[in-house]
Amino acid sequence: xxxxxxxxxxxxxxxxxxxxxxxxxxxxxxxxxxxxxxxxxxxxxxxxxxxxxxxxxxxxxxxxxxxxxxxxxxxxxxxxxxxxxxxxxxxxxxxxxxxxxxxxxxxxxxxxxxxxxxxxxxxxxxxxxxxxxxxxxxxxxxxxxxxxxxxxxxxxxxxxxxxxxxxxxxxxxxxxxxxxxxxxxxxxxxxxxxxxxxxxxxxxxxxxxxxxxxxxxxxxxxxxxxxxxxxxxxxxx
Amino acid sequence: xxxxxxxxxxxxxxxxxxxxxxxxxxxxxxxxxxxxxxxxxxxxxxxxxxxxxxxxxxxxxxxxxxxxxxxxxxxxxxxxxxxxxxxxxxxxxxxxxxxxxxxxxxxxxxxxxxxxxxxxxxxxxxxxxxxxxxxxxxxxxxxxxxxxxxxxxxxxxxxxxxxxxxxxxxxxxxxxxxxxxxxxxxxxxxxxxxxxxxxxxxxxxxxxxxxxxxxxxxxxxxxxxxxxxxxxxxxxxxxxxxxxxxxxxxxx
Numbered sequence: 001x002x003x004x005x006x007x008x009x010x011x012x013x014x015x016x017x018x019x020x021x022x023x024x025x026x027x028x029x030x031x032x033x034x035x036x037x038x039x040x041x042x043x044x045x046x047x048x049x050x051x052x053x054x055x056x057x058x059x060x061x062x063x064x065x066x067x068x069x070x071x072x073x074x075x076x077x078x079x080x081x082x083x084x085x086x087x088x089x090x091x092x093x094x095x096x097x098x099x100x101x102x103x104x105x106x107x108x109x110x111x112x113x114x115x116x117x118x119x120x121x122x123x124x125x126x127x128x129x130x131x132x133x134x135x136x137x138x139x140x141x142x143x144x145x146x147x148x149x150x151x152x153x154x155x156x157x158x159x160x161x162x163x164x165x166x167x168x169x170x171x172x173x174x175x176x177x178x179x180x181x182x183x184x185x186x187x188x189x190x191x192x193x194x195x196x197x198x199x200x201x202x203x204x205x206x207x208x209x210x211x212x213x214x215x216x217x218x219x220x221x222x223x224x225x226x227x228x229x230x231x232x233x234x235x236x237x
Numbered sequence: 238x239x240x241x242x243x244x245x246x247x248x249x250x251x252x253x254x255x256x257x258x259x260x261x262x263x264x265x266x267x268x269x270x271x272x273x274x275x276x277x278x279x280x281x282x283x284x285x286x287x288x289x290x291x292x293x294x295x296x297x298x299x300x301x302x303x304x305x306x307x308x309x310x311x312x313x314x315x316x317x318x319x320x321x322x323x324x325x326x327x328x329x330x331x332x333x334x335x336x337x338x339x340x341x342x343x344x345x346x347x348x349x350x351x352x353x354x355x356x357x358x359x360x361x362x363x364x365x366x367x368x369x370x371x372x373x374x375x376x377x378x379x380x381x382x383x384x385x386x387x388x389x390x391x392x393x394x395x396x397x398x399x400x401x402x403x404x405x406x407x408x409x410x411x412x413x414x415x416x417x418x419x420x421x422x423x424x425x426x427x428x429x430x431x432x433x434x435x436x437x438x439x440x441x442x443x444x445x446x447x448x449x450x451x452x453x454x455x456x457x458x459x460x461x462x463x464x465x466x467x468x469x470x471x472x473x474x475x476x477x478x479x480x481x482x483x484x485x486x487x488x489x
């Protein structure tokens with residue numbers, strides 16, 4: 001964590017892709033979250049909005065936790081699959097998008113013109129693909145703790161690798177310099193490794209939450225046994 | 238990047254006093270103008286930098302702290318430095334190194350645009366407190382749900398960081414020796430617990446807010462609307478930068 005070695009972060013800076021592509025993905029990054037806001041209203045009410053804020057703060061804090069991949073290279077958590085499993089894909093995507101926007105505005109982490117591509121990769125693609133994987137594996141997740149941990153790990157790994165493929169696609173559209181094959185190899189290679197760390201953290205977090213507060217895990221919603229109400233006479237029998 | 242404390246550098250200059258939503262718009266325009274400038278228009282980037290220096294003088298920002306806050310860009314410099322070696326195309330011999338001409342240009346492109354972009358964002362962050370940034374976003378018609386989540390996120394961030402510090406202290410008190418890589422394992426294993434603790438603290442905070450009359454939106458305490466004159470003055474740097482980018486296109 002305190003190492004000064006070079007960090008390969010997922011965030012893109014200004015100038016990696018050209019202005020038209022940045023603008024086009026800027027539009028995607030406005031329309032996508034706007035759709036999420038509309039859909040998130042169903043998952044969120046005034047009571048739960050502060051909890052979404054807390055999830056966003058948690059993603060923000062955990063994104064600062066860098067883990068080593070190779071000597072000199074480390075990655076950080078993206079949090080897409082984690083938030084999708086805990087609060088659902090719409091609120092989750094919204095949380096990650098807010099984290100990215102505030103990181104760019106408050107800490108200059110990730111370029112402002114690259115905000116569109118960053119939100120598309122990490123908040124939209126990463127979260128929704130991660131959640132799709134988790135939903136596909138839901139029968140396994142419901143079977144028990146090991147199944148849930150495996151689901152969370154796989155969803156987070158896929159989320160990381162697919163998000164990096166988003167970068168490759170954007171680079172193909174509006175980047176210049178490197179051959180596409182090199183970019184593809186570097187990005188997927190690094191992120192296949194980063195995804196392992198992401199998967200471990202996601203699995204441990206989801207596991208800890210599911211053990212104590214299964215009601216907070218969106219993926220497992222509707223699984224709780226119905227509350228059994230007995231009258232005093234029934235219980236005394 | 239330290240959590241909780243943002244880039245803000247308090248002051249009372251013209252730039253500090255501008256309404257936040259005006260500054261956000263100008264910042265985005267400046268960054269877009271920089272990114273749109275063709276990479277071969279070398280001196281236009283000098284003009285962009287000159288413009289920024291002008292803003293720093295007007296805002297009375299110390300150059301040293303701008304530099305420190307810009308270090309966040311460092312990872313991208315690595316990519317920019319690698320490009321001349323890795324890219325394809327015609328090669329240039331320089332000090333016995335075989336460099337790709339396209340790669341050099343692409344590396345320069347990322348380096349100069351990334352650096353200017355960070356400098357512009359840092360300027361916004363240094364002259365605008367977090368609270369104003371968030372209410373500025375609200376003024377720019379960002380949906381209330383988003384600004385509410387963002388506001389609460391900023392508030393909860395300190396709660397989480399403090400909770401993490403307490404947990405680390407508790408580990409140390411029980412004989413844990415946090416050093417370099419070895420602390421990663423316990424920290425990662427504690428992440429789930431950290432989430433739960435913060436979540437439950439958040440629930441309590443929320444109940445306390447409801448008990449005090451919270452209705453789903455934070456009260457707006459500043460009424461910093463912008464007059465047309467304020468807009469006109471604030472947009473001058475953005476217009477200059479856009480004209481610079483256009484000149485760059487015309488010349489290359």
